[in-house]
Amino acid sequence: AGWLGVTSGLLCASAGRRTDSGPLSLLHIQQGILQACVALGSSCPLPSLFVFTLRTSRKCQRQEESETRARIPVSPTSRPPQGEGGERDLEVIFNMAALAKKRPETQMMKHAWDSYRQYGWGHNELKPLAKKGHTTNIFGNSQMGATIVDALDSLYIMGLREEFKDGQEWIEQNLDFTGVNAEVSVFEVNIRFIGGLLAAYYLSGQEVFKLKAVQLAEKLLPAFNTPTGIPWAMVNLKSGVGRNWGWASAGSSILAEFGTLHMEFVHLTYLTGNPVYYQKVMHIRKLLAKMDRPNGLYPNYLNPRTGRWGQHHTSVGGLGDSFYEYLLKAWLMSDKTDTEARKTYDDAIEAIERHLIRKSNGGLTFIGEWKNGHLERKMGHLTCFAGGMFALGADGSPDDKAGHYLQLGAEIAHTCHESYDRTVLKLGPEAFKFDSGLEAVAVRQNEKYYILRPEVIETYWYMWRFTHDPKYRQWGWEAAQAIDKYCRVSGGFSGVKDVYSSNPTYDDVQQSFFLAETLKYLYLLFSSDDLLPLDSWVFNTEAHPLPVLHLGNITLPGSQPAQR
Numbered sequence: 132a133g134w135l136g137v138t139s140g141l142l143c144a145s146a147g148r149r150t151d152s153g154p155l156s157l158l159h160i161q162q163g164i165l166q167a168c169v170a171l172g173s174s175c176p177l178p179s180l181f182v183f184t185l186r187t188s189r190k191c192q193r194q195e196e197s198e199t200r201a202r203i204p205v206s207p208t209s210r211p212p213q214g215e216g217g218e219r220d221l222e223v224i225f226n227m228a229a230l231a232k233k234r235p236e237t238q239m240m241k242h243a244w245d246s247y248r249q250y251g252w253g254h255n256e257l258k259p260l261a262k263k264g265h266t267t268n269i270f271g272n273s274q275m276g277a278t279i280v281d282a283l284d285s286l287y288i289m290g291l292r293e294e295f296k297d298g299q300e301w302i303e304q305n306l307d308f309t310g311v312n313a314e315v316s317v318f319e320v321n322i323r324f325i326g327g328l329l330a331a332y333y334l335s336g337q338e339v340f341k342l343k344a345v346q347l348a349e350k351l352l353p354a355f356n357t358p359t360g361i362p363w364a365m366v367n368l369k370s371g372v373g374r375n376w377g378w379a380s381a382g383s384s385i386l387a388e389f390g391t392l393h394m395e396f397v398h399l400t401y402l403t404g405n406p407v408y409y410q411k412v413m414h415i416r417k418l419l420a421k422m423d424r425p426n427g428l429y430p431n432y433l434n435p436r437t438g439r440w441g442q443h444h445t446s447v448g449g450l451g452d453s454f455y456e457y458l459l460k461a462w463l464m465s466d467k468t469d470t471e472a473r474k475t476y477d478d479a480i481e482a483i484e485r486h487l488i489r490k491s492n493g494g495l496t497f498i499g500e501w502k503n504g505h506l507e508r509k510m511g512h513l514t515c516f517a518g519g520m521f522a523l524g525a526d527g528s529p530d531d532k533a534g535h536y537l538q539l540g541a542e543i544a545h546t547c548h549e550s551y552d553r554t555v556l557k558l559g560p561e562a563f564k565f566d567s568g569l570e571a572v573a574v575r576q577n578e579k580y581y582i583l584r585p586e587v588i589e590t591y592w593y594m595w596r597f598t599h600d601p602k603y604r605q606w607g608w609e610a611a612q613a614i615d616k617y618c619r620v621s622g623g624f625s626g627v628k629d630v631y632s633s634n635p636t637y638d639d640v641q642q643s644f645f646l647a648e649t650l651k652y653l654y655l656l657f658s659s660d661d662l663l664p665l666d667s668w669v670f671n672t673e674a675h676p677l678p679v680l681h682l683g684n685i686t687l688p689g690s691q692p693a694q695r
């Protein structure tokens with residue numbers, strides 16, 4: 132019985148769940164240890180076993196807390212009509228989530244938020260070492276509180292009530308786009324601000340979030356005034372003048388930018404009844420469908436004046452990534468009625484598998500980059516999200532290949548875990564190679580940094596949801612511990628410049644996506660599947676959950692009747 136206790140503890144520790152035989156108590160496991168030690172005599176490693184017991188008990192306790200959270204009623208399908216009952220739901224969720232506040236992921240969130248609150252409030256991001264606000268060119272010179280908007284739904288889900296209210300108050304009083312004379316990235320503003328506001332609206336029912344999302348979307352619309360309707364990468368929120376990044380091939384717009392608007396824009400039309408948003412993104416889709424694709428692949432660059440591809444560079448990481456993600460998610464978000472999106476996704480992935488996915492000599496599956504007919508055997512941290520995407524798209528894939536795509540997802544998760552495990556800090560580099568004897572390691576100094584990115588943990592979470600293999604929780608826990616150990620500073624969390632150095636320097640930026648994505652995916656990884664179930668919610672590329680639209684016979688303004 133004693134050893135059974137220890138074994139059960141091990142099971143609980145590795146799976147993060149209670150055992151079938153019922154809840155474990157600390158006493159139960161301690162009894163097991165003592166009995167085992169009596170049998171082992173002087174060779175009994177009592178101190179280590181005691182440490183193990185305490186750790187195990189903590190993990191089991193965390194699981195029980197997350198199971199309590201499972202009862203949180205967050206399915207959007209059961210929401211009261213818009214604007215009614217939001218406050219009541221809020222109460223229920225926050226009360227039920229009281230236990231969640233003790234969880235390590237929540238504590239990390241609190242440290243990140245409190246630091247931003249203290250030193251960077253209202254700025255877009257935080258410099259956690261300098262202890263002041265941080266601004267990047269993606270948001271121009273604005274002070275639009277990107278971290279507040281990006282973090283809202285994570286705060287909500289984690290039950291951080293005061294913090295959520297504080298963020299809401301700031302938004303009500305300060306988030307006003309009318310006079311903002313800043314040139315912002317259309318893509319970044321869409322995924323972080325519009326996505327964040329819409330998710331906060333759907334979760335809390337507070338009208339203010341919807342209102343602000345629509346006001347902001349209006350300001351982005353001039354970006355679509357190009358000869359082809361493919362939007363500019365940047366737009367000035369005041370003048371409406373748009374342009375592209377200077378570094379992009381031949382004045383092109385970027386596939387992952389103009390191809391990552393669909394989810395938010397369809398929701399905007401759904402919520403407002405205004406067809407314009409839906410029409411803008413469907414126009415992009417139609418235009419792409421008519422174009423020739425070299426080797427069946429989508430190049431990352433498209434010129435919005437001429438409608439021609441720029442450089443033939445295809446990537447599932449930076450510049451390409453979320454275009455593929457949004458094809459799949461458009462289908463999921465439409466309650467699987469948007470079969471055109473699904474078919475486009477399947478065709479794109481088929482070509483990617485043929486040309487970009489390989490196995491290294493050491494047996495690691497990787498996704499390379501296609502440059503003018505040549506495969507570069509390098510994979511980015513950003514590309515690691517694809518493990519989760521393949522798993523999410525497995526169900527519904529053609530030719531009964533569900534098992535194949537789930538397996539591919541698992542292989543990518545494994546490769547990305549290796550990229551973490553082969554570093555000194557146990558944090559993943561920005562890019563890693565599979566060449567000349569190299570396996571999942573960065574070579575160039577400017578590829579060795581980790582900037583609090585979420586993609587690997589995102590994939591662990593999807594893989595956990597679809598397989599319940601405890602290794603994904605184990606890997607997520609390793610990453611959480613490494614972040615807490617090496618990226619935590621007194622003024623928040625910072626990226627590090629070299630994951631292969633035991634004494635790394637900081638980049639002094641607390642990215643808003645750390646609060647929106649990295650910590651949210653970690654939290655979800657250790658929560659029950661009932662929290663934001665994947666048949667009711669679809670996460671935008673910034674981890675903002677948007678509900679599946681069960682439209683039935685209703686048609687969106689500007690659309691054709693939905694076909695099953």
Ligand code: DMJ
Binds near residue numbers: 585586672
């Ligand atoms: C996030 O802003 C989004 O996930 C985006 O799609 C690309 N990556 C960053 C975080 O790494």
